[in-house]
Amino acid sequence: MLGSKSAEKSVTEVRLVEAAAQLFARHGFKAATTREIASFADLNEATLFRYFPRKSDLFWAAVESHVARVRMSRDLQTSLVAEQPPRDVVPKIVRFLLDTLRLQPELERLLHVAAFELPEANTVMREYLGPTYDMICDYFRRCGERGAIRDVDPALVTLGLLGAVSTHQALYRLFSRETVQPLDPELAIAAYSRFVLDAIQAVPVAQTDLPAQEN
Numbered sequence: 001m002l003g004s005k006s007a008e009k010s011v012t013e014v015r016l017v018e019a020a021a022q023l024f025a026r027h028g029f030k031a032a033t034t035r036e037i038a039s040f041a042d043l044n045e046a047t048l049f050r051y052f053p054r055k056s057d058l059f060w061a062a063v064e065s066h067v068a069r070v071r072m073s074r075d076l077q078t079s080l081v082a083e084q085p086p087r088d089v090v091p092k093i094v095r096f097l098l099d100t101l102r103l104q105p106e107l108e109r110l111l112h113v114a115a116f117e118l119p120e121a122n123t124v125m126r127e128y129l130g131p132t133y134d135m136i137c138d139y140f141r142r143c144g145e146r147g148a149i150r151d152v153d154p155a156l157v158t159l160g161l162l163g164a165v166s167t168h169q170a171l172y173r174l175f176s177r178e179t180v181q182p183l184d185p186e187l188a189i190a191a192y193s194r195f196v197l198d199a200i201q202a203v204p205v206a207q208t209d210l211p212a213q214e215n
Contacts, residue, residue, distance in 0.1 A: 013051050013061075015041040021062035025109035029059055029117040060124065063114060066107040067128045070100055072135075080139045086149055086201065090161070091193040093136060097165040098188060108166055133158060140200075149200040161196050168192075 019041035023032040034055055038048040052058035076092045101108055114121035140154035149157070172178075 010051075012043065012047065016043065016048055016051055016058065017061050017065050020058045021065060021106045021110065024059055024062055024113055025106035028113050029055075034058070056118065059114075059118070063110050063124075064128075066104050066110060069104060070107075070129070070132065072096055072132065077135070080135055083139070083142055083146075086140075086143055087197060089139065090196050091189050093161060094165060094189050094192045094196075097162065098185060098192075101166060102185075136161075152200055157196070157200055160199070161192075164195060165192055 016037065020032070020037045023037050023040055026032070034048055035045050037058065038045045041048075048058070052061065073092075073096065076089075076096055079089045079092055111125065114125065137154045137158040140149065140157045143149045144151055144154060
């Protein structure tokens with residue numbers, strides 16, 4: 001379970017966790033064996049079990065190592081609390097999501113593995129990612145209450161934004177015969193933001209209305 005180990009980790013433990021994160025993300029929980037993980041870390045299986053008696057302990061340690069790196073910028077947190085206009089805040093949320101996925105490519109796959117293969121995933125994910133979700137969801141709720149966006153379920157907006165950013169490329173490859181090329185980060189921020197803002201604002205946002213993105 002997440003949080004069960006000391007923050008001080010040995011070099012061996014870090015090697016095991018990083019190897020596990022890659023193999024669990026690549027093959028899933030059941031298919032990735034402890035022997036393969038130990039070998040990938042250039043260790044033996046006996047050493048692995050000294051640190052992680054159960055395979056699930058190693059999996060959650062791998063998830064924790066990535067979830068712990070998810071950090072909102074101070075600018076985004078301030079924007080959410082100060083209730084800045086959606087046209088200014090949505091691009092910042094999109095940037096936060098894209099940066100997280102870019103810097104931690106295994107995280108999204110680990111969360112999918114947890115959701116589909118481990119029954120305790122909902123409780124654990126809620127504990128560690130819930131505060132981030134709540135902060136964004138509450139922002140959209142307050143926007144709706146003051147009429148800044150349409151009367152729409154804030155959870156739908158939050159999850160729709162997360163889903164659009166995190167699964168667009170994968171779903172496009174799955175359902176389209178065309179090959180999708182990765183968007184330039186700044187173009188991606190503008191495109192996803194425009195998509196969401198057009199859906200939640202009473203008056204669709206024009207491309208020129210979006211704030212300039214930082215380089």
